[in-house]
Amino acid sequence: MNTVSDYLKNGVIDIAPLLSLVLGKSNTELYAQNDYALDNNQQQQLSNFIQQREQGVPFAYLSGKKGFYHLDFKVTKDTLIPRPETELLIDIILDLLNKNQKYQVLDLGTGSGVIAVTLADINPRWKVSATDFSQAALNVAKINATTNINFTQGSWFDAVTDQTFDLIVSNPPYIEEDDVYLKDLTYEPRTALVSGEDGLDDIRIIINNAPKYLNKGGYLLLEHGYNQQQQITKLLNKAFHNIKTFKDYNGNDRAVLAQIK
Numbered sequence: 001m002n003t004v005s006d007y008l009k010n011g012v013i014d015i016a017p018l019l020s021l022v023l024g025k026s027n028t029e030l031y032a033q034n035d036y037a038l039d040n041n042q043q044q045q046l047s048n049f050i051q052q053r054e055q056g057v058p059f060a061y062l063s064g065k066k067g068f069y070h071l072d073f074k075v076t077k078d079t080l081i082p083r084p085e086t087e088l089l090i091d092i093i094l095d096l097l098n099k100n101q102k103y104q105v106l107d108l109g110t111g112s113g114v115i116a117v118t119l120a121d122i123n124p125r126w127k128v129s130a131t132d133f134s135q136a137a138l139n140v141a142k143i144n145a146t147t148n149i150n151f152t153q154g155s156w157f158d159a160v161t162d163q164t165f166d167l168i169v170s171n172p173p174y175i176e177e178d179d180v181y182l183k184d185l186t187y188e189p190r191t192a193l194v195s196g197e198d199g200l201d202d203i204r205i206i207i208n209n210a211p212k213y214l215n216k217g218g219y220l221l222l223e224h225g226y227n228q229q230q231q232i233t234k235l236l237n238k239a240f241h242n243i244k245t246f247k248d249y250n251g252n253d254r255a256v257l258a259q260i261k
């Protein structure tokens, strides 16, 4: 077995994208040139990728990239693989803020940089800052940046000095520490996923500290787990008002936006 057609017939998980990756061909080219015979190096590389994929390594870690909104992002084992659900945060922000006005925006826990980089790329007038406590993740985010972003390292607001912002956005870790779903996510950094017994440890820190870092009338936007919206709304009630909740494109509760009182 060594032609593209032979491999495509064998039913291995993600075989077409894996072939595209090894051969540097688009999906259309693969099918149009399906009698192409792979040389020894290509066969070896492909079987290595197939083996890793079968062991559960996500495709994005093999290709080293993942599409998000209108850009492609480098991802490594030090970064979460960006999820389509997180694109909802971008849509909410673009509906909320005026593209032509100047805003100070902070992305907490930026990972590969998807939120900060996408916003800064669409809105060159906005001043975007991004933090993470993982220096390795920040190094990847810096490579992904298409415009000037102020990257700083530290735990949540420790990474921010005396600045204040019109919008603070975060997709923090929010999975409960004994969630059964974690067994399917063993290749991504646990510190990007898990947040204490109820999954809310980091969200509590962000909600409690955000008021000090928000300008008058400023907003906090958080992504969260499908079953956390009620508890988060309660946590927000003291210092925030105009609380709006959002569902993701699968119909699950996924984000909360709130304005400082």
Ligand SMILES: C[S@@+](CC[C@H](N)C(=O)[O-])C[C@H]1O[C@@H](n2cnc3c(N)ncnc32)[C@H](O)[C@@H]1O
Binding pocket: 079, 080, 081, 082, 083, 086, 108, 109, 110, 111, 112, 113, 114, 115, 131, 132, 133, 134, 137, 154, 155, 156, 171, 172, 173, 174, 191, 192, 193, 202
């Ligand atoms: C769910 S990931 C989100 C990454 C990226 N924003 C995205 O949406 O794909 C959470 C991120 O928060 C970072 N993080 C976890 N604990 C943190 C902390 N105490 N302070 C700052 N960042 C933290 C992780 O390193 C990770 O990059």
